[in-house]
Amino acid sequence: MSSSQFDDFSKKCKKILENQLRICIDELQAPSILKESMLYSLEAGGKRIRPLLLFATLHAFNKDPNLGLLPAIAIEMVNTYSLIHDDLPSMDNDDLRRGKPTNHKVFGDANAILAGDALLSYSFQLIAEASEQSISLEAKVSLIQLLANSSGAEGMVGGQVADMIGEEKNLSLEELEYIHVHKTGKMLTCSVLAGAILADASEEQMEYLQQFSHHLGLAFQIRDDLLDVVGDENLIGKPIGSDVGNHKTTYPSLLGMDRTKQVLSEQINFAKEALKKTGANTILLEEITDLVATRNN
Amino acid sequence: MSSSQFDDFSKKCKKILENQLRICIDELQAPSILKESMLYSLEAGGKRIRPLLLFATLHAFNKDPNLGLLPAIAIEMVNTYSLIHDDLPSMDNDDLRRGKPTNHKVFGDANAILAGDALLSYSFQLIAEASEQSISLEAKVSLIQLLANSSGAEGMVGGQVADMIGEEKNLSLEELEYIHVHKTGKMLTCSVLAGAILADASEEQMEYLQQFSHHLGLAFQIRDDLLDVVGDENLIGKPIGSDVGNHKTTYPSLLGMDRTKQVLSEQINFAKEALKKTGANTILLEEITDLVATRNN
Numbered sequence: 001m002s003s004s005q006f007d008d009f010s011k012k013c014k015k016i017l018e019n020q021l022r023i024c025i026d027e028l029q030a031p032s033i034l035k036e037s038m039l040y041s042l043e044a045g046g047k048r049i050r051p052l053l054l055f056a057t058l059h060a061f062n063k064d065p066n067l068g069l070l071p072a073i074a075i076e077m078v079n080t081y082s083l084i085h086d087d088l089p090s091m092d093n094d095d096l097r098r099g100k101p102t103n104h105k106v107f108g109d110a111n112a113i114l115a116g117d118a119l120l121s122y123s124f125q126l127i128a129e130a131s132e133q134s135i136s137l138e139a140k141v142s143l144i145q146l147l148a149n150s151s152g153a154e155g156m157v158g159g160q161v162a163d164m165i166g167e168e169k170n171l172s173l174e175e176l177e178y179i180h181v182h183k184t185g186k187m188l189t190c191s192v193l194a195g196a197i198l199a200d201a202s203e204e205q206m207e208y209l210q211q212f213s214h215h216l217g218l219a220f221q222i223r224d225d226l227l228d229v230v231g232d233e234n235l236i237g238k239p240i241g242s243d244v245g246n247h248k249t250t251y252p253s254l255l256g257m258d259r260t261k262q263v264l265s266e267q268i269n270f271a272k273e274a275l276k277k278t279g280a281n282t283i284l285l286e287e288i289t290d291l292v293a294t295r296n297n
Numbered sequence: 298m299s300s301s302q303f304d305d306f307s308k309k310c311k312k313i314l315e316n317q318l319r320i321c322i323d324e325l326q327a328p329s330i331l332k333e334s335m336l337y338s339l340e341a342g343g344k345r346i347r348p349l350l351l352f353a354t355l356h357a358f359n360k361d362p363n364l365g366l367l368p369a370i371a372i373e374m375v376n377t378y379s380l381i382h383d384d385l386p387s388m389d390n391d392d393l394r395r396g397k398p399t400n401h402k403v404f405g406d407a408n409a410i411l412a413g414d415a416l417l418s419y420s421f422q423l424i425a426e427a428s429e430q431s432i433s434l435e436a437k438v439s440l441i442q443l444l445a446n447s448s449g450a451e452g453m454v455g456g457q458v459a460d461m462i463g464e465e466k467n468l469s470l471e472e473l474e475y476i477h478v479h480k481t482g483k484m485l486t487c488s489v490l491a492g493a494i495l496a497d498a499s500e501e502q503m504e505y506l507q508q509f510s511h512h513l514g515l516a517f518q519i520r521d522d523l524l525d526v527v528g529d530e531n532l533i534g535k536p537i538g539s540d541v542g543n544h545k546t547t548y549p550s551l552l553g554m555d556r557t558k559q560v561l562s563e564q565i566n567f568a569k570e571a572l573k574k575t576g577a578n579t580i581l582l583e584e585i586t587d588l589v590a591t592r593n594n
Contacts, residue, residue, distance in 0.1 A: 030450035034458045038450070085414060090386075090406030109387035110461060113410065114454050117382060120414065121449030124421045128442035137434040144441055145425035152418030153327035153335070157411050161331045164407060 006287040013055045013065060014048050020073055024126065030118070037107040037115035038122075041080045044100055047295075049220075049288070050075045050191040056284035057195025057209065070130045071143055071194045074123035078151045079187060081119035084112050086160070123147065135198065142197050150190035159183030171249035177218070185217030192216075192285075201278075208277045212285070215271035220292050222264045225250040227296070229257065268293045303584040310352045310362060311345050314373065317366055321423065327415075334404040334412035335419075338377045341397055344592075346517075346585070347372045347488040353581035354492025354506065367427045368440055368491045371420035375448045376484060378416035381409050383457070420444065432495065439494050447487035456480030468546035474515070482514030489513075489582075498575075505574045509582070512568035517589050519561045522547040524593070526554065565590045 025039045051072035055065040087094040087102040088109060094102050104112035127135070127143050135143070149155055159182025166179060192213040196206050228243045229252050243250050251260040271289050275282040322336045348369035352362040384391040384399040385406060391399050401409035424432070424440050432440070446452055456479025463476060489510040493503050525540045526549050540547050548557040568586050572579040 028450045030455040031458045031462060033462065034450055034455060081414075085410055088410065090410065111458065113382055113385065113387065114458055117378075117413075117417065118450040118454040120417050121445045121452075121454065124441055125445030125449060128438050128445060137438055140438050141425050141434055144421055148418045148422030148425060152422060153325045153331055153415040155418075157415040157418065158327040158331060161328045161408065161411055165328060165330065 006284065009055075009059075009284060010052060013052060016066070016069065017048060017051050017072060017076065018043070020069055021076065024073060024122070028122075033107065033111060034115060034118060037103060037111050038119055040106060041084050041103045041115065042077065042119075044080075044098055046098060048076065049292075050079055050187060052288060053188065053191040053213070053285070054195040056288055057192050058199055059284050060278070060280040060282045061196075061199035061201060062281065063199045067134055068195055068198050070126045070135075071147075071198065072191075074126045074143075074147060075187065075191050075194065077119040077123040077126075078147065078156075081116040081123075082151070082156055082160075082187075084116040084119075088112060120151070139197055143194055146190055146193055146197070150186040155182055155186035155190075156184075159186065166249065168247050169249070171254075173254055176249055176251070176254065180218060180221040181214070184221055185214060188217045188220065189213040201280075205278045205280065208274045211274035212271050212278075215267045215274065216289055216292060219264055219267040219271060219289070222251050222260060222267065223292060223295060225252055226257075226260060226264065264293060303581065306352075306356075306581060307349060310349060313363070313366065314345060314348050314369060315340070317370055318373065321370060321419070325419075330404065330408060331412060331415060334400060334408050335416055337403060338381050338400045338412065339374065339416075341377075341395055343395060345373065346589075347376055347484060349585060350485065350488040350510070350582070351492040353585055354489050355496055356581050357492075357575070357577040357579045358496035358498060359578065360496045364431055365492055365495050367423045367432075368444075368495065369488075371423045371440075371444060372484065372488050372491065374416040374420040374423075375444065375453075378413040378420075379448075379453055379457075379484075381413040381416075385409060417448070436494055440491055443487055443490055443494070447483040452479055452483035452487075453481075456483065463546065465544050466546070468551075470551055473546055473548070473551065477515060477518040478511070481518055482511060485514045485517065486510040498577075502575045502577065505571045509568050509571035509575075512564045512571065513586055513589060516561055516564040516568060516586070519548045519557060519564065520589060520592060522549055523554075523557060523561065561590060 021042045022039065025035050025042065028035055028038075054068045054072045054075065058065050058068050083097060084103045086092050087097060088104055095105055096102060102112075103115060107115065124144055124147065127140055127147070130140065151157065159179050162175075163179045163183055166175060171179075189210060192209050193206065196209050201209065225243065228250065243253070251263065255263065268289060272286060275285055275289070318339045319336065322332050322339065325332055348365075351365045351369045351372065355362050355365050380394060381400045383389050384394060385401055392402055393399060399409075400412060404412065421441055421444065424437055424444070427437065448454065456476050459472075460476045460480055463472060468476075486507060489506050490503065493506050498506065522540065525547065540550070548560065552560065565586060569583060572582055572586070
């Protein structure tokens with residue numbers, strides 16, 4: 001697949017996703033300020049890497065990506081809620097995200113907390129309410145279990161708490177990995193495995209996809225750490241060098257730049273090897289992997 | 298049923314519930330501060346009226362209350378998360394709840410937000426992970442749909458946002474009812490209907506139980522408003538007269554005390570009439586209704 005073919009796939013998926021996001025919020029019978037606040041952050045854009053991973057996994061098993069539309073929306077809502085809460089004054093206290101004022105800057109702290117809460121509940125509702133023709137009862141329950149586990153205390157929220165505990169502390173490589181595997185990795189893995197559940201992948205294939213997304217998640221975070229040292233502020237949308245300023249433990253601070261780049265390339269290789277073992281048509285997932293390794297924002 | 302028999306039922310259910318709450322948190326593989334923070338608020342007690350409604354509904358259909366243990370836990374987790382977030386400085390800014398320091402006073406604002414988030418995700422996970430012997434796939438999906446809808450933008454969170462918008466404004470009776478039906482009523486209705494789903498109640502019975510819980514929810518809130526005027530501070534655990542001080546629209550401020558008491562008694566009668574129509578053995582639900590009408594805290 002040429003890179004322009006991947007671009008087409010990515011653009012088409014994003015368009016369908018963003019259109020459906022608006023419809024989902026529009027349908028809600030709720031106070032309009034709440035709906036505006038939910039939609040504001042859902043529309044703030046971003047790479048939509050989680051939905052793309054889900055769609056690309058369905059593609060790998062020759063399934064129609066549309067089958068995964070509502071689960072992809074659910075995952076994007078969970079990701080968005082976590083960003084809204086992360087940006088709050090009592091958490092990271094960020095005024096800008098992707099160059100736009102953060103949710104609480106526009107709607108106030110209380111509305112931001114509640115918009116996040118509503119997005120989390122809605123994500124489970126959307127999966128539960130999908131038509132049984134598109135998602136079987138068994139798949140719905142598996143998807144909900146996966147999403148709840150990946151987003152909660154044993155997943156993303158647990159990673160966020162560990163990250164807060166680790167701030168201003170010197171972390172070991174093991175502690176740093178725990179944070180990343182949970183804070184970022186679990187929801188990336190959730191996106192891939194959600195696609196695999198919908199595609200009826202075998203247990204063995206699930207296992208390889210789990211390995212793939214584990215390495216992809218680490219690569220994603222290592223690239224993030226590298227960008228904080230050598231990135232372009234205008235592309236990243238936040239000042240570079242903030243990790244050093246905040247005394248955060250990162251891959252470069254633990255391993256140095258050369259070894260960090262080497263580890264990134266190792267993780268990318270591990271990810272691609274795991275993909276090959278699935279025996280599926282994983283060309284889009286490989287493209288996403290390359291994107292993660294080389295991204296500039 | 299004598300009142301002491303109801304007390305026995307209530308005590309037994311609470312004991313099983315609180316024991317299982319601890320087990321559920323204990324089982325989590327998560328940072329200990331997060332687990333402590335989640336358990337702190339789960340153990341802060343309260344009337345456990347939502348789980349009791351679920352258990353009493355199962356009893357009405359001659360089903361074993363244990364069948365509803367995990368859904369009851371899930372509902373109590375959602376209720377607890379909402380209290381943690383409500384108490385935050387940017388929301389109601391409360392330092393005490395039921396005489397104990399609020400979650401953010403003990404664990405800090407960031408941990409309180411995250412403990413709430415984790416409780417919400419976990420509530421869906423617990424229903425999804427229940428054994429299929431106790432809850433069928435179909436019932437799980439219905440329960441998750443109900444819980445997500447009742448807790449989210451079209452339910453509790455929507456009511457909370459409407460309540461914030463309505464603060465310091467003179468509300469009509471209709472606006473006041475919208476707030477209460479959503480902020481408090483939806484999760485009470487959820488508790489009753491969850492029991493009905495687990496008990497395989499007929500559609501007609503579901504309809505009557507929905508009516509019952511609608512009136513129960515209004516009665517619950519009217520009693521709350523009355524207690525703020527004539528209650529005993531030591532029993533309520535907060536200063537009386539705070540609604541007047543905050544210029545909040547309440548049933549007494551709209552209707553006066555005499556008419557408010559009359560409306561409370563009407564709602565209780567409506568609730569009991571709906572119960573009778575179910576044809577089920579609703580004696581425990583009637584006891585809870587009387588409790589709501591006469592409670593002092």
